[in-house]
Amino acid sequence: MARFPGAVTIITTLTPQGRRGITATAVCSVTADPPSLLVCVNRATGTCQGILETGRFAVNLLPDPSGDVAMRFAGVGGATGEEKFALGDWRPDALGLPVLADARVAFSCEVAESLRAGTHQIFIGQITDISEAEGAALLYEQSRFHRLAPL
Numbered sequence: 001m002a003r004f005p006g007a008v009t010i011i012t013t014l015t016p017q018g019r020r021g022i023t024a025t026a027v028c029s030v031t032a033d034p035p036s037l038l039v040c041v042n043r044a045t046g047t048c049q050g051i052l053e054t055g056r057f058a059v060n061l062l063p064d065p066s067g068d069v070a071m072r073f074a075g076v077g078g079a080t081g082e083e084k085f086a087l088g089d090w091r092p093d094a095l096g097l098p099v100l101a102d103a104r105v106a107f108s109c110e111v112a113e114s115l116r117a118g119t120h121q122i123f124i125g126q127i128t129d130i131s132e133a134e135g136a137a138l139l140y141e142q143s144r145f146h147r148l149a150p151l
Contacts, residue, residue: 013050058097
């Protein structure tokens with residue numbers, strides 16, 4: 001799977017206990033009508049528990065460069081929970097979910113379906129709001145960050 005390149009995202013949620021977020025590349029579009037996304041989240045994370053509890057999440061497509069933010073939300077350095085949000089300019093969306101101000105795209109979603117698969121929970125979220133910014137997105141492949149370049 002390390003050979004399979006993926007867009008680097010931060011999946012976030014807001015719980016009564018605070019903001020939660022993780023780095024993820026297991027994100028894809030599902031349908032255009034209604035507009036929806038699929039995300040896979042490890043069940044052992046506070047982010048997964050928060051999404052299960054609230055039924056809401058945001059997907060933030062990271063700009064290039066922002067490997068430092070990706071690594072922080074992946075757990076490098078030991079930051080957890082609210083501590084992760086000390087890096088980056090995070091703002092609440094219309095649902096109160098944390099979105100990165102310079103995300104290339106930020107999707108706000110409400111859970112439409114959920115399925116348990118091994119160690120992960122698969123959420124299909126119906127998109128309720130989108131914000132966009134210009135610039136290249138960050139990619140990850142073979143344990144390294146990459147950038148898109150036109151052919």
